[in-house]
Amino acid sequence: MARPPTDADVAGLLDASRGPLHPVAARTLEASLSVAWADPTRLHQPARRARALLDTAREVLADALGVRPDELSIHDSADRALELAIAGLRHARRRAGERVVAGATERSVVLLQPGTEPHVPVDRTGRVQVPEYAGALAAGGVAAAVLQSANGEVGTRQPVDEVDDLCRAGDVPLLLDLTASLGRDGGTALRSPTAGSVLVADAASFGGPPIGLLAVRTGTRWSLPGPRREAEHGREHAPPWVPLVLAAAEAWRQTSAAREMEEPAARALVDKVRRTAAAVPDVEVVGDPEARLPHVVTFSVLYADGEVLLEELAARDLVVASGSACTSSMLRPSHVLAAMGVLTHGNVRVTLPLEAVSPTRAEDVERLCRELPDAVAAVRQRLGRDDL
Amino acid sequence: MRGPAGVPVVDARGTRCPVPVIRLARAVRDLPPGATVVLLADDVAAWSDVPAWARMKGHAVSLHEEDEGWTVYEVVLGPRGAAPQDARST
Numbered sequence: 504m505a506r507p508p509t510d511a512d513v514a515g516l517l518d519a520s521r522g523p524l525h526p527v528a529a530r531t532l533e534a535s536l537s538v539a540w541a542d543p544t545r546l547h548q549p550a551r552r553a554r555a556l557l558d559t560a561r562e563v564l565a566d567a568l569g570v571r572p573d574e575l576s577i578h579d580s581a582d583r584a585l586e587l588a589i590a591g592l593r594h595a596r597r598r599a600g601e602r603v604v605a606g607a608t609e610r611s612v613v614l615l616q617p618g619t620e621p622h623v624p625v626d627r628t629g630r631v632q633v634p635e636y637a638g639a640l641a642a643g644g645v646a647a648a649v650l651q652s653a654n655g656e657v658g659t660r661q662p663v664d665e666v667d668d669l670c671r672a673g674d675v676p677l678l679l680d681l682t683a684s685l686g687r688d689g690g691t692a693l694r695s696p697t698a699g700s701v702l703v704a705d706a707a708s709f710g711g712p713p714i715g716l717l718a719v720r721t722g723t724r725w726s727l728p729g730p731r732r733e734a735e736h737g738r739e740h741a742p743p744w745v746p747l748v749l750a751a752a753e754a755w756r757q758t759s760a761a762r763e764m765e766e767p768a769a770r771a772l773v774d775k776v777r778r779t780a781a782a783v784p785d786v787e788v789v790g791d792p793e794a795r796l797p798h799v800v801t802f803s804v805l806y807a808d809g810e811v812l813l814e815e816l817a818a819r820d821l822v823v824a825s826g827s828a829c830t831s832s833m834l835r836p837s838h839v840l841a842a843m844g845v846l847t848h849g850n851v852r853v854t855l856p857l858e859a860v861s862p863t864r865a866e867d868v869e870r871l872c873r874e875l876p877d878a879v880a881a882v883r884q885r886l887g888r889d890d891l
Numbered sequence: 892m893r894g895p896a897g898v899p900v901v902d903a904r905g906t907r908c909p910v911p912v913i914r915l916a917r918a919v920r921d922l923p924p925g926a927t928v929v930l931l932a933d934d935v936a937a938w939s940d941v942p943a944w945a946r947m948k949g950h951a952v953s954l955h956e957e958d959e960g961w962t963v964y965e966v967v968l969g970p971r972g973a974a975p976q977d978a979r980s981t
Contacts, residue, residue: 785947
C-alpha cells in the first residue's frame with residue numbers, strides 16, 4: 504500500500520503528545536466537511552446524514568473502549584470529559600461522601616477538582632502506592648476514585664487491576680483515565696478490559712483530533728446536577744461537530760490495524776533513547792524502564808536549563824518537550840516529576856508519533872541519540888557548568 | 892546567617908532553576924565528605940531539585956521552610972564517587 508503523504512513540517516518531531524492527525528484521518532476530516540457538517544440533532548436531510556455518520560463513528564469509538572455506543576459520549580476535549588466524569592460521580596454519590604481518591608501523578612485537571620486532596624503518594628517511578636491508595640479508600644466519605652492507566656509524562660503504568668479490585672471491594676466507582684494510552688499500549692485491547700466504572704480517553708492519543716471520549720458503564724451511578732442536558736446521553740449541552748468524530752473513528756481504525764508493528768517498534772526506539780540518555784554523565788532517565796507506555800520517555804539533565812536544552816535540540820531539528828519550570832511559560836515544574844522526587848530541571852520528554860504520522864521517526868530517534876551527548880555538553884559548556 | 896560558625900551559606904534567593912543547584916554544586920566541589928553546606932532558595936523547583944541532586948550525588952539533605960517565603964536546605968556531603976542513580980530505587 505502506498506504511504507499517504509504527511510505534513511512536511513514535522514521533520515524531527517519527537518513530541519506527539521498532541522501530534523498531527525493520522526494522515527488518513529486528516530483526509531477523512533477533509534471529506535467530512537462537505538457531508539457531515541450539519542447539526543445531527545436536527546430533522547432535515549443533511550442533519551440525518553450527519554446523524555447516521557455520527558452513529559457509525561460512535562460504534563467504532565465505543566468498540567475502541569470496549570463499551571456500548573449508548574455508554575459513550577463525545578466531548579470537546581479530554582480535560583472536559585475528565586471534569587464531567589468526576590462531576591457526575593461526585594453528584595450521584597454525594598451522600599456517600601465528597602472525597603475523590605487520586606494519585607499525585609494524575610493529570611492536572613483531575614487534581615484541580617474539589618475533594619482530591621490530599622493526593623495519594625507515588626514511588627520514584629511515578630506509580631501510585633497501593634497500600635496508601637487502599638488506606639485513602641478505607642478512610643470513608645469517598646465519592647469516587649481516579650487512576651490513569653499510565654502516565655503520559657513519564658510513561659509509567661499504574662497498578663490498574665489492583666486498584667480496580669480495591670474499588671470494587673470498597674464499592675467505590677473508579678474513573679480510569681486512558682488519555683495517554685488508548686491505542687498506544689496493548690493495541691486494540693485495553694490492558695484491563697473490564698476495569699473502571701467510568702472511562703475517559705483522548706482521540707489524540709491514537710492519531711485523531713483532540714476530542715474527549717467518556718464512557719459510563721451501565722449500572723454506574725452517575726448524574727449531573729441541574730436540568731437534563733439535551734445532547735450526548737444527557738451529558739452535554741450540544742452535540743459534537745461530526746467531522747471531528749469521523750476523523751477520530753478513522754484514526755482508530757488505522758491505528759488499531761497497525762498495532763502489531765507499531766508498539767514493538769516504538770518500544771525499541773524508546774529503549775534506545777533510554778540507553779543513550781542514561782550513558783550521558785549526570786543524566787537521570789525517569790519512569791519505570793519496563794512497565795511503561797511503549798512510546799514515552801523522559802530524562803533530566805543535571806545543571807542544565809530545560810528551555811536552553813530544548814533550543815539546542817531544536818537547532819539540530821529535533822522537536823521535544825519539557826516538564827521543567829525553567830521554560831518561560833511556566834512558573835512551576837511538572838507536578839509529576841516533583842511528586843516522583845526526581846530532578847525537574849533540564850527535563851526532556853519524548854512522545855513518539857505514530858509511524859504513520861511521522862515516517863521519519865526512526866531516523867529522528869537515531870539522530871537524537873547521536874546528537875544528545877554533544878547537545879548536553881554544549882549547553883553545560885556554554886553556561887559555564889561543564890566543570891561541575 | 893543560619894547554621895553553626897564556619898558552615899558555608901549559599902544564598903540563591905531570587906534565582907530560578909537550575910541556578911540554585913548549580914551554585915550549591917559549586918560550593919561543595921572542594922569540600923570533604925561529611926562537610927555541611929547551607930543553601931537558601933525561594934524557587935519552588937528547588938524543593939524537588941535539591942533533594943534529587945543530593946540523591947544522585949549521594950549527599951544527605953534536610954529542608955525547612957522559613958516564614959519569609961524561602962527555604963533553608965542543609966546538605967551533608969556523602970562519600971565521593973558512586974551514587975545510586977537507579978530510577979527504581981525508592
